Amino acid sequence: MAVLFVTSQTRGRWILPKGLAKKGEKHVDTCHREGFEEAGVRGIVLEDFPLTVLISKKSNGPRQQVPVTYYPYLVQNQEDDWPDRERRQRHWALIEDATKVTYREDFLALIRQFEVLVPWVNEAAELHKS
Numbered sequence: 105m106a107v108l109f110v111t112s113q114t115r116g117r118w119i120l121p122k123g124l125a126k127k128g129e130k131h132v133d134t135c136h137r138e139g140f141e142e143a144g145v146r147g148i149v150l151e152d153f154p155l156t157v158l159i160s161k162k163s164n165g166p167r168q169q170v171p172v173t174y175y176p177y178l179v180q181n182q183e184d185d186w187p188d189r190e191r192r193q194r195h196w197a198l199i200e201d202a203t204k205v206t207y208r209e210d211f212l213a214l215i216r217q218f219e220v221l222v223p224w225v226n227e228a229a230e231l232h233k234s
Contacts, residue, residue, distance in 0.1 A: 105222050107202040107215060108179070109195045110142050110188075118195060118206045120214070122159070122172050135175055143194045144186030148178040150228050153221055157214045174214060176225045178232055 109118040123138035125131065135149045153176050158169040197205045199222060202215045218225070 105176075105199045105218075105225060106196045107199055107205075107218070108143055108145065108177075109197065109202075109205055110192045111194075113188075113191050117208070119208075120174060120211060122174070131173060131175070135177065139177060140183070141187045142192060144183040144189065145177070145179045145181070146183070147180040148232050150176040150178060150225060150232075152228060153225055155214060155217050155221075157210055157217070159210045160208070176218065176221070176229075178229045 108121065110121050111117065112119045121138050121142040123134060123142070125134040126137075129137075131154070132149045132151060136146070139145045139147070154173050155175075156171055156173040159172045160167050161170045162168070195205065199215070199219055203212055206212065206215075
């Protein structure tokens with residue numbers, strides 16, 4: 105299992121793809137849209153493993169904690185061209201190396217939670233592949 109990081113638009117730090125749902129959009133549809141827009145990936149959202157964590161975010165004003173729900177994503181295709189290609193880089197890291205890519209505690213906690221789920225996520229991924 106690997107973790108896909110993208111650079112943030114403002115500071116160029118390694119983060120995980122995320123975004124706000126559009127009005128009427130389901131979580132799974134948001135995952136597909138944001139995965140493609142920010143990282144150029146397409147695949148299957150493994151909906152049985154949602155992980156919600158607080159991510160610190162700074163926009164216009166003080167830093168805030170925002171709940172974000174992440175899902176494991178079975179990547180089936182990685183495009184060479186995607187909407188944010190000129191604004192973001194992407195980087196794959198094996199799950200056991202992912203904590204070396206980001207230092208932010210909110211992402212470290214999320215990665216540790218995913219590490220615990222690896223056997224079940226791998227099993228679900230194998231079922232989708234067959």
